[in-house]
Amino acid sequence: MKAPSSPPRSPATDEPGFTPATTLAELAKIAGVSIATVSRSLAGSKLIATATRERIVKLADEHGFQINVAARNFRLRKTGAIGVVLPLGHEAEQHLSDPFFMGLLGPLADALAERSHDLLLSRVIPTDDRWLSGIVDAGRVDGVIIIGQSNQIDTIETVARRYRNLVVWGAPIAGYDQITVGSDNVAGGRAAADHLLRQGRSRLAFFGNTEVPEFAARYAGFRDAIEAAHGDEGVLLPVHITQDASYSAIAEFLSTNPLPDGIVAASDVVAISALQVLAERGVKVPDGVSVVGYDDVLIARHTSPPLTTVRQDVVRGAQLLVDALFERIAGGEAASVAMEPEFVVRGSA
Structure with missing residues (x-):
């Protein structure tokens, strides 16, 4: 049985006493070029002639040489x-x-x-x-x-x-x-309110924390649309965006306030909480209350009913x-x- 052959070795590594280059300076000395030329060649720079670049890359391979990327990035003040x-x-x-x-x-x-x-x-x-x-x-x-x-x-x-x-x-x-x-958060909030107004909804509420600039802009668009249609601002319920917090705030609000016939939520997560509270109270969506979210997250199309929303790309x-x-x-x-x-x-x- 023939013994397996060893991988071919370069002439350089076959020489007795071969010592591999471990720094750019050593590799540059062997190649007979400057340190900068070696560095640029190994980085694939087109500023270096193709023949020179290929020769240096081959030499680096023979010596098992690899650039210390972390050190190079430190010198260049880059981290990657x-x-x-x-x-x-x-x-x-x-x-x-x-x-x-x-x-x-x-x-x-x-x-x-x-x-x-x-x-x-x-x-x-x-x-x-x-x-x-x-x-x-x-x-x-x-x-x-x-x-x-x-x-x-x-x-x-x-x-x-x-x-x-x-x-x-x-x-x-x-x-x-x-x-x-x-x-365009103002445009998104306005589009949500306009859609509900066209459906004949008149008691609209916005659920969202207007301390957040994006949500404040969505509420501004919502408010603009209602003011143009009815001369009022609708109802604002400042709710936190997490599912548990928004659920609790919406449940408490609906227990102590008249039921709106249209809800615009600052996010889909808040809208989904509203759907949950309404379902638990036996309120049909959209027959009794229409609900609009914002974002169009993946789960929005899988709620019951599927969520009407404002999509951000x-x-x-x-x-x-x-x-x-x-x-x-x-x-x-x-x-x-x-x-x-x-x-x-x-x-x-």
Whole structure:
């Protein structure tokens, strides 16, 4: 039986006393070029002649040489990571498993991977106004994407004015410099209220915490539509966005107040809580009450009845966030974007 053959070895490694190069300087000396030429060749730079680049790459392979990426990034002041931060100043009980967060984080991770960057995720419960400074000044990331302004708009703005590499999923605020990407929340809130008004609904309520800029903008659109139709503002119930908190607040509200015939929720999670409370009280949706959500998370089409909602294009939004951030990292300028929301009619309204 013939013994298995060994893999071929290069002439260099066959030589007696062969010592592999372990630094760029040693490899450059062997190749007879500068350290910069070796570094650029191994990075695939087109500035180096193809023949030279291929020769150096082959030589590096023969020596088993690999660039220390961490050390190179340190020298270049690059980390290869982007921080994605969820500040939950208004919702300490909210978790990463929230359907909206899950729907946005996947496309964000994909868009960052296409830029050869990792996603470094942080869920922050702010206890002071230094939490964001600590993140951007730690040197662990090349830039930061913030998901939601929460009640931290001023803290975000303070850092955004000195740190370019920062973009925000949220609502544009007049007089603020931070670069934001999101849906046109005023238009979305108005579309939801207009839809209910066209159905003949007249006792409308908005369920959502207007301390959050995005939700405040949705309520502003809701209020504008009702004022134009009836001259009033409708009913506002400030509820927290988590399922348990919103369920409790809605149940208490419906126990002590007249039943509205139309509900616009600041998010699909709040709308789903409303559907649950109404079902437990024997109120038929949409016969007795119409319900509209916001976001169009995956579960929205599987509720009973399926949820009418305002869709945000999170896949496009994720790409816009990443594009804006890398434009800023490269020293360019980027503008805030308010995407047009899409109204999705299902069984709940």
